[in-house]
Amino acid sequence: MSKRTPLVALAATLATLAIAGCGAAPGSTEGGSSSDNPAAAAAAQGLGIDLAACPGDVTTVFGPQEKVGLTLPLTGGPASAFATLGPGALAAFEQANATADLPTKFELVQKDDQFQPDKTLAAAQGLIQQDGVVGFSGVTGTANALAIRDLLKEDCIPALGLPAGGTVINDPAYPGIVQTTVPFTLDARVWVEDVNRRFPDGTGIATFIGNTESGKDYTADIAKWMERTGSKSRIVATESIEATDAAAPSSAITTMRNSGAQVLFAAPTGAQCVSMMTEMANQGWKPITYLTTNCASTAFFSAAGPAGEGVLTVQAFKDVNSPRFKNDPDVQAVRAAMEKYSPSADPDNTTAYGGFTYASVFLEAAREAAKSDLGLSRLGLIVAGRHLDFHPPMFIDGVDFTTDGLEDMVPVEAGELNPWSVAEGGFVQGTLYDFEGQLTD
């Protein structure tokens, strides 16, 4: 044996120990493959996760400081609408860090994706590979979330609290991706049920849907719920609109008005909601109008003026600019948190409160994971995110965030159908529709 052999053996032993040390976080009791962690194996199996295909550290408990990613448009056209999600989310994380109710402090890392799915993928890759995030607290947009879900699945990284309403988000093949906003399928279900209630013998419905991924969801969901609820109503006119079209949709309104429809299901994009309502009023067409939850905010209806009177929207979130919630204690608390922990957050901007709420889902899952056998790890977060039942402070009373593994994948399944009142300057409390546990296919 050479004289150098013991030294080589010692070096190899030290290297092995060092690698093992790097792999396990301080204080970690978890780690390794599913074979030496039955709880992890069982939890993963329950969600259809193949732990063997995940990186080894998926069950490793987080250290005292970890990074969490958020992709959103910070530049480009959509930035003006969505960039305010970031400061709201930051307030939630900073508040959680300051109040020290979690064993891990989370640093929120925001990356610009210009709302373009290909850029979301690049941003997510950067967040995972360069920043080393342990999870995502938000991926803004349905198409954007779809663009990165394979990447997240490959690395078994959770994305909890997504502001993405697409039905396709709730896919059992991707249990680590958890939606938070009102899903379009809830919108469609409520609309159809309300029409069935008002017109038991059926009526003519016109649809005005954006030519987008969300629009495809709306079209499919409306057809699905009309069939499943045995609706006697029928679609008599279908009009669409390009997402970038800013012109008043006069031609589409003319066609729908001429169809004789008594009901309108409308899911255009952004400011098109305003121009649609204005044009309907201008043409004197007044069907019972159901408008996408994406436009259920005071900002849109204030811009529409009298044309918004009576228009119905499904709401799960408290509208901070509505008189009904202006002095709500939860709204006040979130406002105070934003002012204290994220001064750049606009306290009058509804989207900023949305950012706070989406982040609160990640944080609630983190709290539950920390209490569980799996600990606060990536797997722990995924499992907790898929088994949450809590009431985010910005949710309307009667609406909860509830998931139950693969059995109930749609977290928000209730909402109030509220009409806008010009006189009140806000939405008037309407009927609460609750389809808890009924929206998962």
Add this chain to the structure above:
Amino acid sequence: MDLLIARIVDGLNNGVIYGFLALALVCVYRGTKHLNLAQGEMAMFSAFIAYALYAVGLPVPVAVLGTVLVGFLAGGLVERVLIRPLGHHADYSILLVTIGLFLVLNAGAGVIWGGDPLPFPALVPSSPEDYIAFFGTRLRYQPLLVLGVLIVVMTALFVLFKYTRLGLAMRATASNPESARLLGIRVNRINSLGWMLAAGVGALVGALIAPSTTLTTGMMFNFLIYAAAAATLGGFDSPGGAVLAGILLGIAENIIGSYVWFVGTDLKQAVALVILLAVLMIRPTGMFGTKKVERV
């Protein structure tokens, strides 16, 4: 019949906007031979300035005139600071600068005024009851006002370009800046004036259509595509041609989108581009554009 008239009126309302913005594109082109891709965003930003002026308490007409003045001056500033240093023949560089300006103005408006749509009041009565009944459809005052203003501006520009020494100087500068300079024409000033006129016209169209589109950072994006198509179709050196092409485009896309089953709303934009392609194949300078003649 009533429905057909309603569809023509709907198309006309959009076509007037395409034509108006096309007119702004023509102003720059006639004076400088450049294409300003930021024209729509300049109009959008001007509309926000009109909103800001209105928000501080100015009457709507004063706010609109104020933003036209601001746009006029800003157009000159853009030419002096961003365009002139590149030289008259730096076509591609100037095109890239206008794309940069597009992005800066779009993002800047978002930062200043936020992402929520903002209401902008009309210059004329615009409640649902304010209209003229016309064969079962409603002619509303604001689109009629936009049409009227467009006719006035187009006529004024036509007279300027065709019958004044300044217009002649503009045409000479666009045609051959070196020769124009030798003739004593102050080419830089003429270029500036082209940008100022275009920005002023753009500011006017932005403020006039804001009541129907609502104020958002994306309000002009689609219009610019149609306006560029209209200017190409009508002729980039023909103010009247660009306006007429814009109006025809608006009506044609609406009628075809409504009555040709496989087109619908989804392929309306393609209709405009197919028409554009067809005309360019037959007449590359557009319907009313001047043929370029070279002495050999």
